[in-house]
Amino acid sequence: MTAHTIHEISPAAASSNEVNICGAPPVPTSFALFKAFFFIGLTGFGGVLPWARRMLVERLGWLTNREFAELLPLAQLLPGPNVANIATVLGRQYRGAKGAAMAVFGLYLAPTVITIGIGYAYARWGHAPITAHLFAGLMPAATGLVIATVLKLVTSLPRGAASIVLVAATFIAIAIMKIPLLIVLAVLGPLGTLFMLRRARKE
Structure with a gap:
């Protein structure tokens, strides 16, 4: 954290x-x-x-x-x-x-x-x-609540192509390829952390 x-x-x-x-x-x-x-x-x-x-x-x-x-x-x-x-x-x-x-x-x-x-x-x-x-x-109301929250959280993401790629990769892996969440987090989590560390060093 x-x-x-x-x-x-x-x-x-x-x-x-x-x-x-x-x-x-x-x-x-x-x-x-x-x-x-x-x-x-x-x-x-x-x-x-x-x-x-x-x-x-x-x-x-x-x-x-x-x-x-x-x-x-x-x-x-x-x-x-x-x-x-x-x-x-x-x-x-x-x-x-x-x-x-x-x-x-x-x-x-x-x-x-x-x-x-x-x-x-x-x-x-x-x-x-x-x-x-x-x-x-x-069901539609519950789905709408989740989508609204996602859209608000997206605005807090770091700006840059890497963030978009990570979001898209996570969606594809979970929603389309049906890869277990734990595996997705184990792979994309460290990649996101590495991206933020490199960005912090540049700043």
Whole structure:
């Protein structure tokens, strides 16, 4: 992870909610982490990632668009759901183990309760024709959310032909050639890192 991926917070700074001299947003409390990720989990119908980006970047300002774009690949490389990994990293960074636990607990609380209720309803009415039409109508909306998030993340990519080539190669490898994600990341990840290192040296 690069030095600017997440704001470095010292233990002393973590005990204060005041804006620091660099103009960074206030350091969130454990309860603030819980509330933020609870709202993300509660409103993340059709995919949590778009709502996580909106909350963390656009509403709270805990991450910049570039920082979120850099944290997402790390979350994808780690085992487990992407947003849960982001919650763990941010919670740990700001409030230690307690912050990580509160963020993840907030993220999963609402979806767990809702899913149990929907599972009960599906067991009773899942074979009804209206249910099939409902799911068919939700698919385009969920797809649109993912596409919108991708387009916003693309704007934070480093400018240059190498970035376009890496994006195109990743899409072709996964969507068309059906190569497993782990293999694609193992090959293209180091290539992207090498590209960024060479670019940093030139600058």
